Every structure is written in structure tokens, then in C-alpha cells.
Amino acid sequence: MRPEPRPLLLLLASHALLLLCLAPRCQAVQAENVTVLEGGTAEISCRLQNYDGSIVVIQNPRRQTLFFNGTRALKDDRFQMVLFTPRLVRITLTNVSVSDEGGYFCQLYTDATHHQVATLSVSVPPETPTIEVKQEAVEGAEVELTCLSPRSKPPATLRWIRDRREIPGVVSQQDNGKTVSVSNTIRLPVERKDNGAAISCEASHPALGGQKRIRHYRLDVHFAPTVRIIPPPGILREGDSLSLTCSVTGNPLPRNVLWSRINDTIPERAEFSGPTLQMSRLSQTHNGTYLCQAQNNYGRAADHYTLLVYDPGAVVETHSAMPYAVIGGILALLVFTVICVLIITIWCSVRQKGSYLTHEASGLDEHGEVQEAFLNGNDVAQGKKEYLL
Ligand SMILES: *[C@@H]1O[C@H](CO)[C@@H](O)[C@H](O)[C@H]1NC(C)=O
Ligand SMILES: *[C@@H]1O[C@H](CO)[C@@H](O)[C@H](O)[C@H]1NC(C)=O
Numbered sequence: 001m002r003p004e005p006r007p008l009l010l011l012l013a014s015h016a017l018l019l020l021c022l023a024p025r026c027q028a029v030q031a032e033n034v035t036v037l038e039g040g041t042a043e044i045s046c047r048l049q050n051y052d053g054s055i056v057v058i059q060n061p062r063r064q065t066l067f068f069n070g071t072r073a074l075k076d077d078r079f080q081m082v083l084f085t086p087r088l089v090r091i092t093l094t095n096v097s098v099s100d101e102g103g104y105f106c107q108l109y110t111d112a113t114h115h116q117v118a119t120l121s122v123s124v125p126p127e128t129p130t131i132e133v134k135q136e137a138v139e140g141a142e143v144e145l146t147c148l149s150p151r152s153k154p155p156a157t158l159r160w161i162r163d164r165r166e167i168p169g170v171v172s173q174q175d176n177g178k179t180v181s182v183s184n185t186i187r188l189p190v191e192r193k194d195n196g197a198a199i200s201c202e203a204s205h206p207a208l209g210g211q212k213r214i215r216h217y218r219l220d221v222h223f224a225p226t227v228r229i230i231p232p233p234g235i236l237r238e239g240d241s242l243s244l245t246c247s248v249t250g251n252p253l254p255r256n257v258l259w260s261r262i263n264d265t266i267p268e269r270a271e272f273s274g275p276t277l278q279m280s281r282l283s284q285t286h287n288g289t290y291l292c293q294a295q296n297n298y299g300r301a302a303d304h305y306t307l308l309v310y311d312p313g314a315v316v317e318t319h320s321a322m323p324y325a326v327i328g329g330i331l332a333l334l335v336f337t338v339i340c341v342l343i344i345t346i347w348c349s350v351r352q353k354g355s356y357l358t359h360e361a362s363g364l365d366e367h368g369e370v371q372e373a374f375l376n377g378n379d380v381a382q383g384k385k386e387y388l389l
């Protein structure tokens with residue numbers, strides 16, 4: 001950086017030229033405000049009017065001289081002078097941070113120093129927000145979820161969305177110097193059906209345009225187990241094998257199920273594989289009530305199954321009961337069909353008689369009388385039905 005002994009001299013020299021610019025609205029320098037994304041490149045431009053070769057000085061918000069008539073003064077490589085014409089002086093600032101914000105001075109050293117301020121604003125779009133869960137969600141209780149965007153400028157807007165609808169929450173903002181931390185907290189009552197439900201928090205910001213930074217979340221609702229034994233189809237006879245499966249739900253899912261037999265011990269030959277109890281070559285000594293139990297931190301549940309092992313003789317009887325039921329059903333259907341056919345036949349014959357009556361009645365003017373004729377026809381029909389039956 002070379003020392004400049006000339007400014008004062010030049011300042012005086014340009015005095016005369018600037019007198020030409022007499023109107024108060026005539027400005028020798030104009031600056032434009034700029035908004036740039038954090039990390040981006042800002043262009044700071046000073047427009048000159050009637051430039052006479054006087055010294056142009058550009059200063060940062062701390063009034064440190066960045067460029068002295070085209071020569072770098074401050075040692076910060078992020079600043080570059082990209083243009084210096086009699087109409088326009090332009091510098092760029094790369095990797096802009098919020099600390100670069102403020103007024104940049106474009107000064108023209110003439111008789112009177114003209115200066116204009118270009119205000120640099122830095123926009124900080126939010127990162128994808130984070131989600132905090134106060135305590136684990138348990139069915140029947142409320143869950144508190146906080147969506148957090150730690151840094152943005154201007155403040156980001158946070159919205160909770162479920163099934164494309166917004167869930168209103170409590171929004172709070174906290175100033176962190178130049179940027180703002182935003183949070184949105186919701187409280188939701190949860191049931192077990194909500195377990196796994198998708199919910200999301202969207203951050204929107206002017207710098208993102210219409211785009212949103214979205215954090216997805218799945219509700220993890222804890223609930224007590226349910227247990228259901230799936231019974232085998234049909235009946236069991238001696239010698240058959242039985243496989244009982246215990247279907248368990250719960251969050252967390254119980255790791256194992258406990259099989260037991262009420263007032264008795266599980267038969268020796270029984271085998272367990274996961275939630276399934278298997279017994280082969282059943283005998284009547286296996287009769288009894290079998291219990292499946294499961295538990296997690298939120299509760300326990302049980303289901304029972306009563307096993308009755310029939311001897312082969314009894315089995316034949318129970319099986320033959322089925323065809324009887326089927327035959328009974330078919331017979332009932334047959335009777336019903338016959339009755340239907342009978343009713344239709346009667347109705348048809350009555351209609352023939354009725355239409356005859358209608359023709360007779362059509363001679364009458366009044367509709368009421370026609371209706372009466374119809375009604376009479378029905379009376380006749382009823383009489384006929386009685387007769388037929
Ligand atoms: C530039 O920004 C400053 C400060 O925000 C404001 O006072 C001024 O009016 C703005 N100038 C223009 C031309 O927008
Ligand atoms: C300032 O820089 C401009 C552009 O390079 C030049 O035309 C002008 O003569 C310079 N003025 C002084 C006083 O050095």
C-alpha cells in the first residue's frame with residue numbers, strides 16, 4: 001500500500017468541476033442497497049455522476065478504508081475491486097457473513113465530500129430444523145414435540161404438519177446476536193393408533209423461495225401389549241397335532257411370550273418356537289386351559305384357549321351334525337322359493353283382473369275414483385288369495 005499524499009491536492013483540484021453540479025438533488029455518487037445470502041458474494045456498486053477523476057474511497061461499516069481510488073487498503077482478500085469506470089465503481093465481497101452487515105460508504109473527495117451508503121443485508125436461510133421430544137409418548141397421555149431452527153435471519157417460519165394440515169403450536173424466538181433461533185412446540189394427545197404416524201416440521205424462509213426445509217418424524221407411542229391366541233380350525237381328535245400361535249402387539253413389542261396351563265403343567269412333549277406352542281399326538285390328558293401372557297413396561301396381557309380333545313367316535317358325531325345343518329338350510333331355502341313363486345303367481349293373476357277393472361274405471365273423470373277402482377281391485381286380489389291358500 002503506497003502512501004497517498006495527493007488526496008488533499010486533488011480534492012482542491014476537483015473543486016471547480018464539482019461546482020457545475022449546482023442543483024441540490026444532483027448527486028455525484030449513488031449507492032445501492034444489497035441483500036445477499038450468507039456465504040454468497042455481495043456486489044457493492046457506487047454510481048458516479050460527472051466524474052472528474054477525483055478520489056473514490058470505499059469504506060466498510062467500521063469506517064475502515066477498503067479501497068482508495070482503486071487501490072486495496074485493507075488486507076482482506078474477500079474484497080475485490082471488479083470495476084472502476086467514470087460511471088461505476090464496483091467491489092465484490094465473497095463468503096459474506098452476518099458480521100459483514102452494515103453500511104458501506106462510497107465517498108467522492110471533491111470540494112465537499114459526497115458520500116452515499118450502500119446497506120449490505122445478509123440473509124441466513126434456516127437449516128433443516130431438528131425435533132426434540134420432551135419425554136417418551138405413552139398412549140392416553142400427551143406428547144410434547146419441539147421443532148427447532150437454531151439460526152436464521154430474518155426469522156424462519158416453522159410449521160407442524162400432519163396429514164397435510166397444520167397443527168398450531170407455540171412459537172418462540174430468541175435473538176442470538178445477528179441471527180434468530182426459532183422454536184415451535186406442540187402438545188398432542190396420543191393413542192396407540194398414532195404409533196408410527198408421520199408428522200413433519202417445515203421451515204420456510206424468504207431466502208428459500210417457495211421451498212421448505214422439512215424434518216420428518218414418526219410418532220413412537222408406547223403402549224401395553226395385547227395378546228390373542230389364534231385357535232386351530234375345526235375340532236381336535238386324539239392323535240392330532242396342535243399348533244397354537246400367540247399373536248402379540250405392544251410398543252415395545254414384548255420380547256417373549258409365556259405359555260402356561262391353568263391348574264396344571266404344560267404337557268411334556270410340548271414344544272415352543274417363538275410365540276407358538278406345538279403339541280403332537282394329542283390325547284385327552286391334554287384337555288385344559290392354556291394361557292399365553294406377554295408384558296412390557298406399560299402393562300401385561302393374557303389370552304386363553306380351552307383345549308378339548310375328542311375321541312374318534314365323538315368326532316364322527318360332531319362331523320355329521322354339519323350336513324344336517326346344511327340340509328336344513330337347503331330345505332328352508334326351498335320352502336322360501338316355493339312361497340315366493342306362489343306370491344308372484346297370485347300377483348300376476350290379480351294384475352290381470354286389476355287391469356280389467358282399470359279399463360272399466362278409465363271411463364271415470366276423477367283420479368280419486370280411479371284409485372278407488374284400483375283399491376277395489378286389491379280387495380278382490382285379497383279375496384282371491386284367501387281362496388287360493
Ligand atoms: C438502504 O437501506 C437503508 C438502511 O436499511 C435505508 O435507510 C435506505 O433507505 C435504503 N436505501 C434504498 C435506496 O433503499
Ligand atoms: C482515481 O482512479 C481513476 C480510475 O482509475 C482515475 O481515472 C483517476 O485519475 C484517479 N484519481 C486520482 C486522483 O488518482
Ligand SMILES: *[C@@H]1O[C@H](CO)[C@@H](O)[C@H](O)[C@H]1NC(C)=O
Nearest residue numbers: 039078094095096097098099
Ligand atoms: C467463509 O467464512 C466462514 C466464517 O465466516 C469460514 O468458516 C469459512 O471457512 C469460509 N469459507 C470459505 C470458502 O472461505
Ligand SMILES: *[C@@H]1O[C@H](CO)[C@@H](O)[C@H](O)[C@H]1NC(C)=O
Nearest residue numbers: 261262263264288289290304
Ligand atoms: C383351578 O383350580 C381352582 C381351585 O382348585 C378352581 O377354582 C378353578 O376353577 C380352576 N380353574 C380352571 C380353569 O380349571
Ligand SMILES: *[C@@H]1O[C@H](CO)[C@@H](O)[C@H](O)[C@H]1NC(C)=O
Nearest residue numbers: 284285287307308309310311
Ligand atoms: C376331554 O374333552 C373331551 C371333549 O369335551 C371330553 O369328551 C373328554 O372326556 C375330556 N377328557 C378328559 C380326560 O377330561
